Amino acid sequence: MKYCFLKDQHNGLNMTNEQKVKELTDQTQSHNEEKEKMYRQLKRVVCICKGISLSKFLPVLKDTDNTQDVHEKVGSGDGGCQGRRCSPRVEQLLVKSAPLRSDSDESS
Numbered sequence: 001m002k003y004c005f006l007k008d009q010h011n012g013l014n015m016t017n018e019q020k021v022k023e024l025t026d027q028t029q030s031h032n033e034e035k036e037k038m039y040r041q042l043k044r045v046v047c048i049c050k051g052i053s054l055s056k057f058l059p060v061l062k063d064t065d066n067t068q069d070v071h072e073k074v075g076s077g078d079g080g081c082q083g084r085r086c087s088p089r090v091e092q093l094l095v096k097s098a099p100l101r102s103d104s105d106e107s108s
């Protein structure tokens with residue numbers, strides 16, 4: 001009887017630990033997938049002519065709301081298409097990053 005109790009208790013403990021390990025493993029896997037997705041997005045090329053990725057644009061987007069200003073700071077917009085392909089993308093990025101600029105305006 002005592003053996004069974006200990007065995008049940010032991011199994012219960014193992015189950016709990018296994019569940020914790022599984023939960024942590026799932027969380028880690030989910031976190032890694034999110035990180036991988038974010039890295040893939042950062043590598044996405046915005047200016048095709050000059051091969052400039054999103055990661056180069058992000059630091060500039062919070063400081064300005066002008067497409068030409070972004071092109072000057074990043075070095076985009078003066079490739080073979082003269083900005084015809086990347087300017088609309090930059091404008092979209094500026095619209096998406098507008099909340100970042102309004103937050104920084106309030107804090108300063």
Ligand code: FES
Nearest residue numbers: 047048049079086
């Ligand atoms: S895509 Fe940026 S200059 Fe052509």
